[in-house]
Amino acid sequence: MSLRLFAWLLLLFCVDLFRHELTGAHADSVPSAAKTLVWGPGLETNVVLPARFFYVQAVDSSGRNLTTSPGEKTFEVKMVSPVEQFTRIWIQVLDRKDGSFLVRYRMYATYTDLHIHILLKNKHVAKSPFILKGPVYHEGCDCPQPSGPVWEADMHCPQTFSQIERDLALYASVDPDRNAQEIPQRFGQRQSLCHYTVQDNKVYVRTFGEHVQLPDVEFFVNLGDWPLEKRKPTEKIHPIFSWCGSNNTRDIVMPTYDLTESVLETMGRVSLDMMSVQANTGPSWQEKNSTAFWRGRDSRQERLELVKLSRAQPNMIDAAFTNFFFFKHDESLYGPLVKHVSFFDFFKYKYQINIDGTVAAYRLPYLLAGDSVVLKQDSGYYEHFYNELRPWEHYIPIRADLGDLLEKIQWARDHDEEALKIALAGQQFARNYLMGDSIFCYYYKLFQEYAKLQVTEPKIREGMELVEQPSDDLFPCSCHRTKARHIVKFPLHQSDFVLFHLT
Template sequence: MALLHLHLIIIIVYLLLLFPKIDSSLKYESDDTSHEKTKYFREENDLYSTTSKWDKYIKLIEKAKENHINQTNDDNESIFHHQINLDFSYWKNQPKDEIQKQLNRIESVAKTHRLTLYQIINHRLYRQIDDELIFPARNYGIEHFLLNIIDSLPDMEFLINTYDWPQNQPNIPILSFSKSLFSHDTDILYPAWSFWDGGPALGSVYPTGIGRWDIMRQALNKARQDIPWSKKESRGFFRGSRTSSERDPLILLSRNHPELLDAQYTKNQAWKSDQDTLGYPPADELKHEAFCQFKYLFNFRGVAASFRLRHLFLCGSLVIHVGSDWIEFFYHNLEPWYHYIPISTDLNNVKNILLFAQNNDRLVGKIARQGRDFIWNYLIMENIELYWKELLLEYYKLFGNEKKIVKKSKFIQVHRRAKP
């Protein structure tokens, strides 16, 4: 009997010791689950929470979601066709006689402004000789698309600007790859040569240019798959030369807060000393695939719009786009706070934006996916080619006439070149 009582006492003591542990463990799991549910609910379903310190950004994201443009297009038009309408709206309101007077001296205009004059005659393409071109490789990139669609084009002639900056001529239409919204440039946008050839060379990383868009798409998509969102560093990233002092605040912030971002200057052609890279030695240039290890990627304009923007999206990282002035033909379809986060050129709120991103991972990860999906699904070679076709047919509708196009005496026929 004494032995039985001893066994009972041991069992009771054991149970008393065991129960608190079980209760404590259950309470911890319950509280943690509740916390996670609350966090998810706030970020995904309660975006208007006035108690959040990030409320202003969350509201902008929710507003962008409500206003999101349904990315569909007419079967007979590219998804970017709206930009064509915008570009030609100026010209539709100009006196036709004055425009035609300028077009009658189109060869002289080409020489004065050092533009390329293209002629299409009987589905053949003609222009000045190579020695008269400012940037021959840029013309080669343009001509790839022109030759692909030439069987669909009537006899016509038009001016193409291969400089980085627009021409902004009020009486004669000129095609440029980029223009400024703030200065109301009259240039008509065309897809940049760099989609095929003639892209910017970057030292030993891209010595002959960034490379064809169709190939870069695949390389960046592989980098995205190798480094998914969950494996990326939760920091901002920027590499580029000091083409403008407006980038300086980002570089200085990186030096003071490396936990927020890694932003460094590389050399450019004008580099002479560390003074040209804001007092620090220049950083190594990196391939775009290396950018994909970071969650937040900064895009700045260069002399005009940056060729880099479309590449950044394909990393599956959040694009933070600085400024809203310079555009290419596809920018109009990119929606701020839905496809990317916009930030002003003074960079006053850059630190807050980075902290917001670090503290709202689900939310900004969704923006990153939306931006990547848009570029991946729509900015494809077929749509770029279709844009060229729509652009030139609209040009012909406005400026073509019954006058027979005669080949200029010194012009050469353009033939297909080997793939770059």
Template sequence: MKQLYISFTFTILFSFYFALIQATNNQCPLSTDTNCAEKHENKYSKETNNIDTIYLNEYKKANQAHQPNNKTGCQFYTDVIDNDLEPFRDGITSQMINNVKTRGTKYQIINGRLYRDKDCMFPARCSGIEYFLLKLVKKLPDLELVVNTRDWPQIYRQHGVFGPIFSFSKTKDYNDIMYPAWAFWEGGPAIGLYPKGIGKWNDHRISIAKVANSTPWDNKLNVAFFRGSRTNSERDPLVLLSRENPDLVNAHYTKNQAWKSDADTLHALPASEVSFTDHCQYKYLFNFRGVAASFRFKHILLCKSLVFHVGDEWLEFFYRNLKPWVHYIPVKANANQETIRSLITFVQNNDVLAKTIAENGFSFIWNHLTIKDVICYWRNLLRKYAKLLKYQPKLDENLIEIM
């Protein structure tokens, strides 16, 4: 028994000694051995340089391949409209409208007047849509359409083309026809800073651009920034990275209508909301999807700050003309903390590149996403859509007139 105890003790001591030797071999001694320190520093520098090279190559490749859309005015987004209407190239019948009428709000334009279902699931959203329709109603042929005011698209591509429905956002898996969201006028998310809901795009556009133009790039805070509710877990790595490294990232969760406890903010007190204009004091801004596409994206692109756009699945009508590494830097939806850290470090080390992308993003939104552009999009979309109707719409007596 005594021999067994001695043998066991020896084994433990030997294992401890071996582990200590290994640890010592992997560390620099507490001396002036600069060769050792340089060797370890070079190891991590090489690793960083490799990642930076990958990102630089992505930037160069994207910008070399980028062919700017040379269309002007109302023709700028015609490719998006044509692509969305392609599934209905053989025409739209009245039966197809009947197939989808329960999935949204039915509208008709008859003899230059606008009509709608009596009930609208989200009245403010319908008002935001009707603002644009009423501006165009005298210039459009008779037509009828079904508009989805929910966040989620309705016509799954694999189920076939059984009817057209208009949605503000979708993924490539849906046949919904995209339209400019109601929030360009009213009905956007209601938060403390915007209790009536985010809307009046032209007002936001002017106020954000004014701050952006008066905030020089070199005066912006050299950290990444995010404020928003915990709509989904894709946002967690950035918030957790902020807690570990607040000098690199300032990202915190705010309350939303579904907030019940600090579990909904990753066990931290909810942060205060931050206005769109106050986002502009930071060099780097993060955009995440919400339930569908984010209403934040177009606003923060106007800050002349570099935008990290997380995930590429969800679209609004103007997204396809925004190019990764040209107008924003793409981030995978499942990116972990280290990937996010490496991207932020990369742009901090490549300031001219970051500023160039930031200015490209601003220029796109400022030049191609005005209220006039939104009205043009609606007009072109509905004119092309009306040509696909294989029947002459007649006034539905169950609808009410919108004036």
């Protein structure tokens, strides 16, 4: 299935969901094994992710999409390899409560072939069993795809990302030799930086204060939250890779460390990721609390104002601090602290308030993935995907000073159908653009385009250390391609992230 058709189907499901949520039509429909739809990257052999995934949309015998859950155990998924006695695969079927299911699985071994059985009351659904012709490599297998264009085609990556184009348009060229000398002098004493060189698919790093063949590239990563490059383009700016950008800086934006880790550790050590949120969106829209909700720490003055506003208008806003750090002297005014609330419990409320912290609030992807509507503060900070978001389409905008927050909450209450439509559009945006395959494509395209700008050869600089790569000794595999090591691992923000593990 093409990426365009895939996106079109998802939009169709979203429109159906919106229509039937409002009318309550077909709530009691029974899914049909023959009519039910199945699609997604996890049904393709060459899409290798830490956790593969695909979708199941329940459809009744008349061809109508179900818009409420037929039951979380409606579909059974089994995966077997005909030539293996056992399969080391962890499978989860996540009920998205809207008539669709997200199936994710993590492989711990490589198989000659893989048969995916999707069953409804012991009947095969759609074109089940889906057969992935092998070898089907597990995520830790050392078997790189030597061709970048082939990998991009396999992953259905878009041709361009507008944020990458905008960031790199500031640079006619990049000189690794000049950067290696000047960037540590400008930023190395006051900021936490990592200087990376990828050469012959080996990674070297020096710190200051999935399998695909990458080009040789040399770059600096800002480990702090605040973007660094404040010069104007006419003042010989330096390329700095950061998690967050701003209207007043020139940093090159990457997906945040939080979103990156959630992708890499899905079905692993993280409890919050873009898939788990989709199965934990709380009660139906009609049953959600119509109060606007927020929890967080005191990392910005506007957050203090929000809590103050909540106390004055408790019937409109439920906002409180879970931690004080920046304004500890004001704790008596804005406390007491409240207990942490499970993120999934946020979605008991129709309206989610998103306010900047020290920089952009990195929870926005997860808020969008739920089925509440986001009221997003106007901000000078942005993440890698903000350029694609549209106010009044994917979220309800609020002024930076929160001066119109009460007005916007009241608008949402008075226009319930429109608010639901915005909530579902934001949710569909997250499903289309913030899942693991999209994040991997973004990283690859960013490094690919940046490497083209280099006018001198990347070098292994004095003080750099080789980053040791993960071992797949536990479940070794035989690679049918020319053998080469292409796992690219960067130690980023207190954790080691495997950014490219792209077979």
